[in-house]
Amino acid sequence: MNLKEILKKNDRLRRFVKCVKIKKDFKRDAKDFCGNYMEAKSEIPQLEYSILLIVHSLEKGLSSKKLRPFGNEKVKELIQVMNKFPINYIENPNTPFIMGVSILKKWKQVFDENRWEENESYKNVKKFLKHLESYDMYPVGSFRYTLKEALKYNNIDYLNAIKSRHSVREFSDKKISKDDIKYCVEAAIASPSACNRQMCKVYQVSSHENIELLSNVIMGLGGFEKKGINYFVFTYDIAAFSFYGERNQGYFNTGLFAMNFVNALHFKGIGSCFLQWANTAKEDEMVRKKLNIPNGERIVVVLAAGYYADETLCPCSYRKNVDEIYKLI
Incomplete structure (x- = not known):
């Protein structure tokens, strides 16, 4: 009987081993944060x-x-x-x-x-x-935002547009247009960002070698049709954060960034599916090194994407009722 089989049979031992692994990876996260946060370096x-x-x-x-x-x-x-x-x-x-x-x-x-x-x-x-007068001014400061501008697109059926997107695991083999990707990145850039620090990045994985690398380490790829698949890796930069209370802000900001990107993909006829980055510290470090992602950046999530196939099967993924989610307190 190997170790995995022993753990499956012994709940107490399995929980103990999991706690050891959790503490190890959280310790790694703390080390990375301490070594790369805003005041850690003057780079x-x-x-x-x-x-x-x-x-x-x-x-x-x-x-x-x-x-x-x-x-x-x-x-x-x-x-x-x-x-x-x-x-x-x-x-x-x-x-x-x-x-x-x-x-x-x-x-x-x-x-x-x-x-x-x-x-x-x-x-x-x-x-x-005095010595910087040649610089063009960027739009900074404040501007007037009117009710008319805020309601400019309120005739669109936003709810049904959002509901029309589903996670798909099968794609057309048509190559994704660079213009379409730039459009979606612009949408992602427009997402809210803590104090406008804009710490999120998206990497499109294009080489066959790196696509294979991600296919081998990502969890949840069961049922995926690999033909026509494109991977996008979303990260945040630890250097953007100034104190311990912000230690989880990167995940929140990247989630907003990635969702804007995904909704824009849907608008452009590009299907997608989020793949959670639930990997070990060792795998995480290996992937970042292979993809040339800087040490100070953290991978949050990977996205599989491609133009929609003519037809595909999707899990129903029925959602909870509003009353189960919304509480007035």
Whole structure:
């Protein structure tokens, strides 16, 4: 009798072994979080997420109806972060850095328009921006959002549109269009993100070798027709988070991101099925290494997708009633 058979027959021993494995993997998660969170390093990803966090804080100030002098400490903190970037990065920056420059310009502009006193923070911003005037401004700050705009698409039968999507396990062999994927990624980018930190990424697995790799390690592939299958791997970056209370935010944010992506796929005639990433720490590390996913990113879920076949069989997956889910408290 092998170990698996022994465990199946002994509930107490099986639970003990499971607890040991759970603690081991949670310990690995804690180690990864401690080694990669926002304050763990002063590397470019951590610095960029720090910028996004401060930009969002200043934007909330700019969204106040009763605007008053604000943000002195935040602009000081932002300049300190931006001064840590190397020269070669500043010459060819990513979006977060340009957003940082843009929010400082916007903050200064608001001070100028309201003729507020030129305090120390204002002078520091003015001095910092002196060498960055060539940067184009990104849309930051606040904007007016009207009821008319909010209800622009309310004539669409959203509920039935959402209900028309089902998880499918059989696909057409037609190659997915790059334009369709870009459309769906744009939809995913529009999903809510904690303080606009945008820590989620999606990797389309294209090589036959890597498709085989995932097919061999993913659970729940029983009943799948592999012909025409495409895999998308969803991750979040630990560097986006600043303290222990955010340790589970990555999973939540990636879930929102992935669902927007999946609904957009459905709109484009692309079927899909979420495949839970319930793998061991060892398998997780091996897959990330093979797919060249950075150490600081965590895999949350994998998606199988492809254009809908002319016809397929789906599990009914009957849902609970509203009264079983919704509670007024």
